[in-house]
Amino acid sequence: xxxxxxFPDEDHxxxxxxxxxxxxxxxxQKYFSILRYVEKLKEFGFEINEKFKSGALRKLEEDLWExxxxxxxxxxxxxxxxxxxxxxxxxxxxxxxxxxxEKKRARNEIRKLKKNI
Numbered sequence: 001x002x003x004x005x006x007f008p009d010e011d012h013x014x015x016x017x018x019x020x021x022x023x024x025x026x027x028x029q030k031y032f033s034i035l036r037y038v039e040k041l042k043e044f045g046f047e048i049n050e051k052f053k054s055g056a057l058r059k060l061e062e063d064l065w066e067x068x069x070x071x072x073x074x075x076x077x078x079x080x081x082x083x084x085x086x087x088x089x090x091x092x093x094x095x096x097x098x099x100x101x102e103k104k105r106a107r108n109e110i111r112k113l114k115k116n117i
Contacts, residue, residue: 001042001043002041002042002043002045002083002084002085003042003082003083003084003085004038004041004042004084004085004086004087005084005085005086005087006086006087007077007086007087007088007089007109007112007113008109008112008113008116013087014088014089014090015074015087015088015089015090018089018090018091019031019034019035019090022034030069030070030072033069033070033072034067034069034072034074034090036069037056037067037068037069037074038067038074038087040052040053040056041056041057041067041076041085042085045085046078055068056068056069057076060098060103061103061107063077063078063110064076064077064103064106064107064110065077065078066098071092071093071094072090072091072092072093073090073091073092073093073098073102074087074088074089074090075087075088075089075090075102075105075106075109076088077106077109077110077113079113079114079117081117082117086113088106088109088110088113089102089105089106089109
């Protein structure tokens with residue numbers, strides 16, 4: 001079992017805001033889908049593709065992955081020393097490629113996270 005944390009913390013997380021906005025806009029199915037994928041990430045970690053669903057987690061860069069429930073992408077990083085996944089932020093994917101500005105935002109979040117650990 002892995003630990004799941006929100007960036008930058010439980011009280012000020014862009015990921016939580018995204019989830020809240022889904023519920024407010026009546027997109028509860030997407031909300032529950034994301035929660036299910038996060039639970040499976042917690043349970044299986046990097047084996048999620050083999051034990052849950054192929055393609056559920058994709059490595060983008062050295063320390064950046066995307067969790068892929070439906071057309072929503074959740075950026076995730078992993079801190080080896082503490083065995084923790086951090087949920088950085090999420091967005092609705094509208095094209096085949098991951099937007100460079102979203103990856104840049106995620107890299108900045110990872111930099112801030114590592115600075116504060």
